[in-house]
């Protein structure tokens with residue numbers, strides 16, 4: 001009898017979990033470790049003069065845990081191996097997409113659900129062929145094989161892609177000749193290979209430049225690719241990433257609005273959908289040790305989760321929302337000297353480290369040697385250093401020394417980060433502001449820190465505990481069948 005009851009209970013549990021999830025939101029904050037989340041909450045509280053947390057949407061999800069993120073080849077993963085693990089449930093080597101450590105082709109949760117008849121959408125703030133979204137559809141040895149990744153995108157049959165565009169819309173090889181010598185292995189494209197936007201259109205995709213055009217075109221579109229707006233669609237232009245929120249990303253590129261749009265697009269075409277949303281530029285900001293930019297990107301990402309939570313309220317029995325990260329970036333620490341934090345100081349920063357670097361570089365243009373006063377005026381304007389943010393004599397001396405180096409040796413003094421070479425003075429000034437806010441950094445790269453996972457909805461309790469990044473995708477599949 002006991003055994004029978006147990007079986008019935010198991011069956012009930014299985015039935016209640018199985019085949020009822022119809023809407024899956026899979027949020028991935030690229031580079032979003034636990035401190036990126038906590039710093040954002042404590043920053044918001046400090047803005048109101050409080051010590052504590054102003055809760056983000058993601059941390060209010062009722063189930064949570066942690067994921068270890070090491071890859072098959074490295075203790076510290078890159079975004080392609082981590083994306084592959086989150087998308088397929090298999091560890092992969094750093095640099096590769098959609099292949100296990102032996103090189104066998106893997107099938108992602110998005111591809112499996114597409115095969116099951118679901119609508120599928122992938123949305124990001126970076127390029128649609130960047131590592132995280134690409135992990136859901138591409139199988140390539142090198143994440144830098146952008147033309148090949150974009151080519152594979154066109155044949156996915158997925159319903160929606162949204163992001164900055166393609167990295168390399170035109171093939172690297174024309175008429176059998178290599179145009180540029182790449183360091184990594186890149187698939188040779190036959191002569192006359194099409195532009196990726198043309199190829200996507202041939203495969204039934206409508207291309208929309210920006211939100212407004214996407215709204216206009218969506219009714220007629222069978223499948224849609226929404227790219228960052230340009231003047232028209234420049235099919236030769238690289239679409240690497242959205243502007244940073246801290247640099248004034250326009251509302252029509254907010255992840256909340258685009259997640260809303262993608263959801264309506266998918267829901268109007270299918271009774272079940274899977275939508276992956278990546279906050280791709282949290283990682284970019286943390287590669288540059290730019291705390292203020294990282295916080296603004298995390299807030300934008302959380303806005304999209306807020307939309308998904310509203311959707312969940314209307315469909316509580318059929319929705320599953322998972323929020324996690326692929327890895328931590330920068331080794332962000334909260335505390336660097338004593339028992340205080342002063343995160344609110346970051347509110348004085350009005351542009352990203354990259355933009356400050358560009359603006360500084362303008363002052364050095366055509367071998368010009370700027371004066372300290374004009375450089376300092378820029379630091380006052382953009383970071384409120386020397387005005388709202390006090391600069392001590394020794395700190396001033398340090399900045400001045402870096403300034404001298406940049407004048408003597410302009411380009412060689414750049415600090416090389418993954419996505420941008422940063423003017424050393426921009427780097428030093430941002431580092432000073434972060435230091436004063438008591439935010440520390442250990443790396444310009446990724447770390448092995450465990451990342452948070454939050455979940456709500458049908459089967460959300462499965463995503464608790466001290467897990468591995470390969471545990472997530474198989475559980476999603478289990479809940480949808």
Ligand SMILES: [Zn+2]
Pocket residue numbers: 031079283284287329418446
């Ligand atoms: Zn990264």
